[in-house]
Amino acid sequence: MKTSTAAWIIIALVLLGAGWYFLSNRPSAPSPTQNIAADDSQNAAVPTTETASAPMSATVMYGPDGFSPSTVTIAKDGVVTFMNQGDRGMWVAADMHPTHEGYDGMTKNQHCPDTAGTAFDQCSVSANYSFTFGKAGTWHYHNHVNAGDTGTVIVR
Numbered sequence: 376m377k378t379s380t381a382a383w384i385i386i387a388l389v390l391l392g393a394g395w396y397f398l399s400n401r402p403s404a405p406s407p408t409q410n411i412a413a414d415d416s417q418n419a420a421v422p423t424t425e426t427a428s429a430p431m432s433a434t435v436m437y438g439p440d441g442f443s444p445s446t447v448t449i450a451k452d453g454v455v456t457f458m459n460q461g462d463r464g465m466w467v468a469a470d471m472h473p474t475h476e477g478y479d480g481m482t483k484n485q486h487c488p489d490t491a492g493t494a495f496d497q498c499s500v501s502a503n504y505s506f507t508f509g510k511a512g513t514w515h516y517h518n519h520v521n522a523g524d525t526g527t528v529i530v531r
Contacts, residue, residue, distance in 0.1 A: 429531045434458060437465045437518065442526035449508060451530055456505040457497075466519035467504050469495040473522075478514055 432454045433447035438461040447455060459465040469478035476482050478495035486494035497504040500520060508514070508530040518524040 429453070432456070433528075435526060436460045437463075437467075437524070439463070441524040442518075445525070446527040446529065448529040448531065451511050452507060452509055453530070454505055454507050455528055456503065459502045464500040464518075464520040465497075465502070465504070466500045467495075467497045467506075467516055468519045470515040470517055470525075472517050472519065475519070477516075478510070 429448050429450040430453065431450050433449050434456045435447060435458070436443050437457060437459045442457075449455060457465065457467045468475040468483065471477055474482045475486075475494075475496045479486060479493060481494065483496060483498075487496060487498035489496060489498055492507065493509070495506055495508070495514060495516065497519075508528060511530050514528045514530065516526055516528065
């Protein structure tokens with residue numbers, strides 16, 4: 376009798392532990408303050424959650440290992456400065472490669488040269504590039520010279 380009682384106690388404890396584990400690790404429901412930005416391409420804007428504050432500027436270095444940090448967060452109307460610290464060419468451009476239309480909806484050929492400063496596209500190779508993000512969302516980018524080097528700018 377003692378063996379079967381001990382076995383039932385162990386089974387009960389295992390079931391209680393498993394129940395606790397599954398209930399405590401289930402995903403939470405989306406926040407009611409979640410803001411869905413327009414998604415006009417597979418790598419354009421994606422959902423972002425509003426916060427009280429975000430920095431107005433960020434600096435991203437480009438070197439042999441790509442962009443660092445690979446993800447930055449700034450406030451709407453904030454500026455990201457990209458600085459080439461290596462010997463490879465840097466041409467920062469919004470995804471998708473090669474069209475660059477993920478931020479403004481226009482292709483590279485339509486918005487370069489960007490005389491108005493509204494396209495998230497460096498439009499040529501140079502050592503430094505700064506862009507003011509006037510649209511909230513999550514914006515993916517790449518180096519047009521080496522499209523495998525990518526990063527993300529989150530604008531809140």
